[in-house]
Amino acid sequence: MSKLTICDHPLIQHKLTYIRDKNTNTKDFRELVDEVATMMAYEITRDLPLETIPVETPVTTAQGKVISGRMLGLVPILRAGLGMVDGMLQLIPGAKVGHIGLFRDPETLKPVEYYVNLPSDSAERLLIVVDPMLATGGSANAAIETLKKRGCLNLKLMCLIASPEGVKAVQDAHPDVDIYIASLDECLNDHGYIVPGLGDAGDRMYGTK
Numbered sequence: 210m211s212k213l214t215i216c217d218h219p220l221i222q223h224k225l226t227y228i229r230d231k232n233t234n235t236k237d238f239r240e241l242v243d244e245v246a247t248m249m250a251y252e253i254t255r256d257l258p259l260e261t262i263p264v265e266t267p268v269t270t271a272q273g274k275v276i277s278g279r280m281l282g283l284v285p286i287l288r289a290g291l292g293m294v295d296g297m298l299q300l301i302p303g304a305k306v307g308h309i310g311l312f313r314d315p316e317t318l319k320p321v322e323y324y325v326n327l328p329s330d331s332a333e334r335l336l337i338v339v340d341p342m343l344a345t346g347g348s349a350n351a352a353i354e355t356l357k358k359r360g361c362l363n364l365k366l367m368c369l370i371a372s373p374e375g376v377k378a379v380q381d382a383h384p385d386v387d388i389y390i391a392s393l394d395e396c397l398n399d400h401g402y403i404v405p406g407l408g409d410a411g412d413r414m415y416g417t418k
């Protein structure tokens with residue numbers, strides 16, 4: 210079973226409340242998602258391995274720690290995942306960014322893939338799949354499968370809001386992929402929307418509909 214981490218830092222929870230608020234306009238929604246993504250990037254990189262190297266300070270030689278191991282990659286699920294990338298790159302500017310385009314068929318709720326473009330060395334990287342919403346889990350599972358088929362086996366998933374159904378779907382299908390979220394909400398409604406959720410993340414991010 211993969212690990213589920215709820216990023217419950219007070220600043221994340223505070224901003225998430227305004228992200229949920231239906232009266233928050235597109236500009237503020239985008240800015241808040243960006244800020245929360247930065248803070249969640251801090252949490253998701255907490256266990257990156259370190260190595261010790263010598264460093265010359267103005268006073269003496271010291272042993273300093275630097276990040277070692279795999280390089281990072283971010284893989285937003287289009288559209289809404291794109292809104293989390295810049296915030297994460299604030300902390301991990303060296304990460305490469307791949308894109309997976311998926312939309313959820315409104316009738317079947319099944320994901321439809323329309324675009325995949327990944328860095329050529331993706332299989333050597335630790336990839337963080339990012340999407341604000343983990344609802345049925347269909348989109349996240351499809352993205353993870355797309356990555357695994359291409360040999361990318363070091364994966365984490367980062368979402369703002371998840372349903373219990375979505376978390377279970379990903380944990381059942383991909384027990385090797387740890388999940389980081391800011392909130393575990395109550396349930397899905399009959400249209401596959403997360404309750405209480407924030408509505409349609411893509412529409413709120415880009416002002417569509």
Ligand code: PRP
Nearest residue numbers: 287288289312313344345346347348411
């Ligand atoms: C939303 C969201 C996720 C997906 C979650 O995208 O950003 O990708 O739904 O639902 P699921 O867990 O049930 O698959 P949407 O399909 O609305 O596409 P968009 O980002 O292009 O608007």
Ligand code: URA
Nearest residue numbers: 344402403408409410
């Ligand atoms: N996609 C969204 O954007 N919101 C939900 O609540 C579920 C899927």
